Amino acid sequence: MEQLVESLNIDLEQERKDILKKYRRLLRTAKPFLKDNDAKLIKKAFYTSVDAHKDMRRRSGEPYIYHPLAVAQIVVEEIGLGTTGIVAALLHDVVEDTDMGIDDIERLFGKKVAKIIDGLTKISGRFEYGSSQQAENFRKMLLTLSDDVRVILVKLADRLHNMRTLDSMPRDKQLKIASETIFIYAPLAHRLGLYSIKSELEELYLKYTEPLEYRAIARKLRETKNIRDRFISKFMEPIAQDLASAGLNFILKGRPKSIYSIWNKMRKQNKPFEEIYDLFAIRIVLESPPESDREKAICWQAYSIVTDHYKPNPDRLKDFLSTPRANGYQSLHSTVMSKSGQWVEVQIRTSRMDEIAEKGYAAHWKYKGNDTKVKGNIEQWITQVRETLENGFGDKTAAIEFLDEFRSNLFNEEVFVFTPKGELKVLQAGSTALDFAFDIHSEVGAHCMAAKVGGILVPISYVLNNGDQIEIITSSKQKPNEDWLRIVVTSKARARIKDFLKEENRRYETDGRQLVEKKLKILGMDATAEVMNQLRAFFECKTTTDFFYRIGKGYIPIDDLKRFKRDRDAKEKKAAESSAANNTPPATGTDGKALTKYLKQIHGDRADSDTLLIGDDMDKIDYKLAQCCNPIAGDDVFGFVTINEGIKIHRTTCPNAAELMSKHGNRIIKAKWSGKDEAFLAGLYLSGTDRVGLVNDVTRIISNELHINMRGLTIDTKDGVFNGDIKLYVQDTRHLDILIAKLEQVEGVYNVQRFDTNLNGK
Ligand code: MN
Numbered sequence: 001m002e003q004l005v006e007s008l009n010i011d012l013e014q015e016r017k018d019i020l021k022k023y024r025r026l027l028r029t030a031k032p033f034l035k036d037n038d039a040k041l042i043k044k045a046f047y048t049s050v051d052a053h054k055d056m057r058r059r060s061g062e063p064y065i066y067h068p069l070a071v072a073q074i075v076v077e078e079i080g081l082g083t084t085g086i087v088a089a090l091l092h093d094v095v096e097d098t099d100m101g102i103d104d105i106e107r108l109f110g111k112k113v114a115k116i117i118d119g120l121t122k123i124s125g126r127f128e129y130g131s132s133q134q135a136e137n138f139r140k141m142l143l144t145l146s147d148d149v150r151v152i153l154v155k156l157a158d159r160l161h162n163m164r165t166l167d168s169m170p171r172d173k174q175l176k177i178a179s180e181t182i183f184i185y186a187p188l189a190h191r192l193g194l195y196s197i198k199s200e201l202e203e204l205y206l207k208y209t210e211p212l213e214y215r216a217i218a219r220k221l222r223e224t225k226n227i228r229d230r231f232i233s234k235f236m237e238p239i240a241q242d243l244a245s246a247g248l249n250f251i252l253k254g255r256p257k258s259i260y261s262i263w264n265k266m267r268k269q270n271k272p273f274e275e276i277y278d279l280f281a282i283r284i285v286l287e288s289p290p291e292s293d294r295e296k297a298i299c300w301q302a303y304s305i306v307t308d309h310y311k312p313n314p315d316r317l318k319d320f321l322s323t324p325r326a327n328g329y330q331s332l333h334s335t336v337m338s339k340s341g342q343w344v345e346v347q348i349r350t351s352r353m354d355e356i357a358e359k360g361y362a363a364h365w366k367y368k369g370n371d372t373k374v375k376g377n378i379e380q381w382i383t384q385v386r387e388t389l390e391n392g393f394g395d396k397t398a399a400i401e402f403l404d405e406f407r408s409n410l411f412n413e414e415v416f417v418f419t420p421k422g423e424l425k426v427l428q429a430g431s432t433a434l435d436f437a438f439d440i441h442s443e444v445g446a447h448c449m450a451a452k453v454g455g456i457l458v459p460i461s462y463v464l465n466n467g468d469q470i471e472i473i474t475s476s477k478q479k480p481n482e483d484w485l486r487i488v489v490t491s492k493a494r495a496r497i498k499d500f501l502k503e504e505n506r507r508y509e510t511d512g513r514q515l516v517e518k519k520l521k522i523l524g525m526d527a528t529a530e531v532m533n534q535l536r537a538f539f540e541c542k543t544t545t546d547f548f549y550r551i552g553k554g555y556i557p558i559d560d561l562k563r564f565k566r567d568r569d570a571k572e573k574k575a576a577e578s579s580a581a582n583n584t585p586p587a588t589g590t591d592g593k594a595l596t597k598y599l600k601q602i603h604g605d606r607a608d609s610d611t612l613l614i615g616d617d618m619d620k621i622d623y624k625l626a627q628c629c630n631p632i633a634g635d636d637v638f639g640f641v642t643i644n645e646g647i648k649i650h651r652t653t654c655p656n657a658a659e660l661m662s663k664h665g666n667r668i669i670k671a672k673w674s675g676k677d678e679a680f681l682a683g684l685y686l687s688g689t690d691r692v693g694l695v696n697d698v699t700r701i702i703s704n705e706l707h708i709n710m711r712g713l714t715i716d717t718k719d720g721v722f723n724g725d726i727k728l729y730v731q732d733t734r735h736l737d738i739l740i741a742k743l744e745q746v747e748g749v750y751n752v753q754r755f756d757t758n759l760n761g762k
Contacts (some may be wrong), residue, residue: 019050019065023069026046026069026086029077042083045090045091048091048100049065052098052099064097068092069090070161070164072157074157075157078197079194084113085150089154091113092154094117096121116151120154120158149192152188156192156197160197160201163177163204163205166204172668172670175208176662179661179662180658180661180662181205182658186205195329202258217259220273221279225256228256232254235310235338242309243302248301250285252284253285262276270755284302284349285351286302286351287350290350295353299332299350300332303334303348306346310339310344312334312335312336312337313335313343316334316335318334330349330353330356331348333345415428415429417464418469418470427464430463432461433472435489437493439490439493440472442496445480448472449475451470451472460487480497484497485498505549507552508552509552512549512551516551519561532547534568538567539564542643613673613674614633623648624645626640626648626654628650628654628655629654629756630683632681632682632730632736633733634732635733637649640664640669641667651756673732680729681728681729682729683726683727683728684740685752686698686722686743686749687751688721688749688751689722691747691748694747694748694749698749699713701739701742706742708735709729710727713727725755740752
C-alpha cells in the first residue's frame with residue numbers, strides 16, 4: 001500500500017488534513033441539532049468508517065472516506081436529518097464493502113442504526129443490477145421504508161453524491177446510472193417533497209445523457225440573464241412597495257426554471273429555446289410566525305397585492321394552502337399578466353412553507369409540533385405504500401410490474417371523497433367508482449354494478465371528483481372482467497381484479513394445453529418443452545401459459561398450428577442446407593453475458609470486443625434498428641437484447657432508453673457504427689410561412705442538390721402557415737445536419753427538426 005501510494009505520488013499528509021477539514025465542516029453544520037452524546041456518536045461513526053475504508057479509493061483516486069463524508073454532509077445540510085441520519089450516512093457503505101458485519105454495527109451503534117444500514121445494504125447492488133433484480137431491491141427498500149424513512153433519505157443522498165461525481169465513471173456506466181436516477185430516484189425525491197434534490201438529479205441526468213443540449217441551454221440562460229433580471233425587478237417594484245407599506249417582510253426569489261424542465265418543454269412542444277416563455281417563476285417568501293391561520297392570511301394578503309397590479313388568469317390559481325399536497329407542499333400559485341403582455345407565474349408562501357418545499361419530509365420533523373395534519377398525510381402515504389407491498393409479489397415480473405405502478409403512483413395527487421356515512425376516503429386522482437368500491441372491500445369491488453353519486457346513478461367508470469359522496473350498488477351476479485383493468489387506476493383495485501382473473505384464466509390455460517397436445521399428436525409432433533417454446537415464439541406470446549390461455553380462449557384458432565408446422569419444416573430444411581461452420585448466435589432470450597461472450601468470439605481479441613459493430617455483423621447477428629427512435633449512423637446508440645426479435649439498436653436519447661437500461665441492465669450491450677455505406681430512414685419536421693413554390697424549393701434541395709432519396713412528404717397549410725413532415729433516407733447524422741442547414745435557409749422556412757417516431761406509420 002505504502003508503495004502504491006508513493007508511486008501514485010499522493011500526499012498522504014495533505015489528504016489527512018482534507019479528511020479532518022471535511023469532518024469538522026460536517027460537525028459545524030450539524031451543531032444546532034446536537035444534544036447530549038450526539039457529537040461523540042458522530043465521532044465514533046467517523047473513525048469507524050475511516051478505519052474500515054482505510055485501504056480503499058474511489059475510482060477518481062480520492063480516499064474512499066470522502067464519499068461517506070459527503071453523503072453525511074448532504075444528509076444534514078440538504079435534507080435536514082439529525083444524528084441518526086448522519087451516523088447512518090457515514091457508515092452506509094461499511095457493511096457492503098468492508099469486513100465489518102451488521103452485527104458489528106449493532107454492537108457499536110445499536111439496533112436502530114444497524115437496521116438502517118441493513119436496509120441500505122439490501123438496496124445497494126452497486127449499479128450492477130440484474131434484469132429484474134433492481135425492481136426486487138427497490139421493493140425491499142420500500143419495505144424498510146415503513147420502518148424508517150431515513151433509509152430512503154440516506155440512499156437519495158448517496159445517489160446524489162454519486163451523480164455529482166459521475167465524471168470519473170466510464171461512459172456506459174454513466175448512462176446506466178443516469179437512467180436509473182431519472183427512472184427511480186428523481187420521482188422518489190419528488191414524492192418525498194425534496195424538490196431541490198429532485199431538480200439537481202434531473203439536471204445531472206441531462207448533463208450526462210445530453211451534454212450538448214445541456215450546455216446550449218445553460219449558455220442561453222446565462223446570455224438572457226440580464227434581460228430577465230431587469231424584467232423581474234421592474235415587475236416587482238410596485239408589489240414590493242405595497243408589501244412593505246402593509247408591514248410584510250419578504251424575500252424575493254426570481255429563479256429560472258431548471259435546465260431539465262426547459263429541455264423537457266422544448267421537446268414536448270417541439271419548440272426552440274427562444275419560444276419557451278415561462279422560463280422562470282417569481283417566488284415571494286413571506287416572514288410569518290409559524291401559526292397556520294396567520295400564515296395563510298398573510299399569503300392571501302400578498303396575493304391580493306399582486307393582483308391589484310396585475311390581472312390574474314383565473315384558471316391558473318392553485319391553492320396548496322388549504323389543501324397541501326400529500327408530501328406536505330404548501331404554496332399559492334398564480335399566473336398573472338405582466339405590463340408587457342407576458343404571463344408570469346407567481347408563487348407565494350411563508351418561509352416555513354419554503355423550507356418544507358425545499359427540504360421536504362425532513363423539514364416536517366422540525367415543525368411537526370404544529371403541523372400534525374401535514375404529517376398525517378405523509379403517514380397515510382407510507383401506509384398506502386406498505387399495503388401495496390404487502391399484496392405479495394411472488395415472481396420477478398410482478399416485481400417489475402409493481403415498480404411501474406409505484407412509479408405512476410409517485411406522480412399522482414389525491415382525490416377526497418366520502419362514503420354514505422360521511423367517512424373520508426383519499427384515493428389517487430383519476431380514481432373511478434370501481435376503485436372506490438375496491439377500496440371499501442374487495443368483495444364490494446368484485447360485485448360492483450354501478451354507483452350513486454349525490455343520489456344520481458352513475459356507471460362504474462365514473463371518475464371521482466373532490467367532495468363526491470358515493471354509494472356502491474352491488475349484485476351477486478356481477479364479476480370482474482378484463483375491461484375492468486382499464487377502468488381502475490389504483491394498484492389495490494388492479495391487484496384484486498388480476499387475482500380474480502388469474503383464477504379464471506387457469507381454467508382456460510388447462511383447456512388450451514389439452515387442445516394443443518391433442519393437435520400436435522395429429523400433426524405427428526411431440527409435445528416437448530422445446531416445441532412448446534417454439535410455438536410460443538411463433539404466435540408471439542410472452543409465456544407458454546399465455547399461449548395456452550389464448551388457445552383456450554379461442555383467440556388463436558387451434559388450426560393455426562398447421563401454419564406453425566409448415567414454417568418449422570421449412571426452417572429445418574434451410575438450416576440443414578446452410579450448416580456452415582459459422583457460429584450461431586445464442587438463442588434469443590438468453591442473457592447479456594452469453595451474448596457478450598458470443599460477440600467476443602466473432603470479433604476475436606480486438607479492443608472493445610464486446611461492442612456490437614452495426615453494419616459489420618449484419619449477416620451474423622440478428623439486429624434491427626428500433627422504430628421508437630429510428631437511429632441513423634452517427635447517433636449515440638446502444639444495443640438491447642429482446643426476447644423474440646434479436647438485438648434492437650436504440651438511440652441513447654430514445655424515450656424508452658431510461659426504462660430499458662434501468663430495468664434490464666444486463667441486456668444492454670455497447671454498440672457503435674461501423675462506417676459502412678448504408679441508408680437510414682429519418683424524419684424531418686418543417687414549419688414556416690407558406691408561399692408559392694415553397695414545396696418545389698424544398699424538394700429540389702433534397703433530391704437535386706444533395707441526392708437524397710425521399711420516401712414521403714406531407715405538407716399541411718392553414719391560414720398562411722405550413723407544417724410538413726418529410727421522410728427520407730440519409731447516410732448518417734452529418735448528412736442529415738447538412739440537409740437541415742440547407743432547408744433552414746429556404747425562404748419562409750422557420751423551423752426544421754428531426755423527429756423519431758412513427759416513421760413507418762401513416
Ligand atoms: Mn455509497
